[in-house]
Amino acid sequence: MFDALVVSKDEDSGKTSAAVTQLGLEDLPAGDVTVAVEYSTVNYKDGLCVGPGGGLVRNYPHVPGIDFAGTVEASDDDRYKPGDKVVLTGWRVGEAHWGGYAQKARVKADWLVPLPDGLDTRAAMAVGTAGFTAMLAVMALEDHGIKDGPVLVTGAAGGVGSVATAILANLGHKVAGVTGRPETADYLTSLGASQIVSREEINETVKRPLEAETWGGCVDAVGGAMLARVLGQMQYGASVAAVGLAGGAGLPGTVIPFLLRGVNLLGIDSVMQPFDNRVRAWKRIASDLPMGKLEAMIQPATLSDLPQLGADILQGQVKGRVVVDVNA
Structure with a gap:
């Protein structure tokens, strides 16, 4: 079992609510690679998904979080092996497909990018x-x-x-x-x-x-x-x-x-960038973004903080980058 922030919808009232609950691997959607998620972030779209209107969510119950970084736990694709560090952005993860607000995620291998040298998973989500x-x-x-x-x-x-x-x-x-x-x-x-x-x-x-x-x-x-x-x-x-x-x-x-x-x-559309361009961008981030300045941008958070942070970002009250430690 693992922790996840799950957004549910009441069919009678149409209202949505978000709460941290426990799920099993069998609950995860289909995919080639299972990732032990370490960090995610809070973006504007996440605020919409977590909010009372449900925003961009396509199906319920739903795990929001439009990006994550972590370690491959299991893989049916030869490109990724257990222990590999990976990062994911885009591909409607956190909207149409369950996303990063959980300690486990299962996604298509094509959506992942190997984490480049010079970045760890926390730094990758400080970038996000x-x-x-x-x-x-x-x-x-x-x-x-x-x-x-x-x-x-x-x-x-x-x-x-x-x-x-x-x-x-x-x-x-x-x-x-x-x-x-x-x-x-x-x-x-x-x-x-x-x-x-x-x-x-x-x-x-x-x-x-x-x-x-x-x-x-x-x-x-x-x-x-x-x-x-x-x-x-x-x-x-x-x-x-x-x-x-x-x-x-x-x-x-x-x-x-x-x-x-x-x-x-x-x-600029970050959702469905070709693989080569995603790799190029992440390598440029590792080489051209001064890592020391990342710390000044970071606002740490946990899964339980997310409902309030979702509301804050919609109101323009969030500065810099919210980094969610999903295991905290």
Whole structure:
């Protein structure tokens, strides 16, 4: 038997509830590889899944947790053997398939990535899906060429923004971190941000299709109106890697930044990345993310903390990376 955070749904009322309970291996869904989970994280999607509305959950009962890292316990696939350290992000784990909020998980071998040298399982989940997404965004900016000048990171105090800030600064770029919480300025500076920009400062600039060419690149973890505003502030030929929808899926702007300034809008999807790109991103994380700065991002948690943390992240109250020790 093992512990798991299970979300259940009352068929009569439609209400959902989450509680730590015990399961057996026979309860796990089908898969090629059984993993002894060590750490998971809390992401925005997890908040939706754990919350009272059930969010993105496809079936009940359900174990949320959209990523995890641990040790292979049993495998029907030759690529993975007992004792191998692995990490998983994406593939609708924690939404359509049971995820990381349990001490055991069973998944398809194709969904896993070998943990690269330089990362242990705790560090991998300090990075997690958010950090993996941040690295994909940085790689996309590099592929299109980062211009001279500061690189803007919106939602900089969140999971994606925190890791993107640390990576970009470590690579030698000047980073301007956008935050709506002034109290996070010292935190962002500790990650390497050389400039702190208030959310109001971005939102209150002149509302024209094109403004002064300011940013040499951007990792946008917010979307919506802020993304539309930022597009008009990019340098000629610069790129915006868009990863988040916290500000909404709409884009209330015009095509002018694309036509007259050659701005590139790069959409980043971390869910179903090809295996080779996932391996490349995790190796880059191990080499280019300053591990010492990970500790400043970490907020430790246990399975019993998750219902409250799910609500907190939906309200924008979580700073950095929540690392869930599922065995604590």
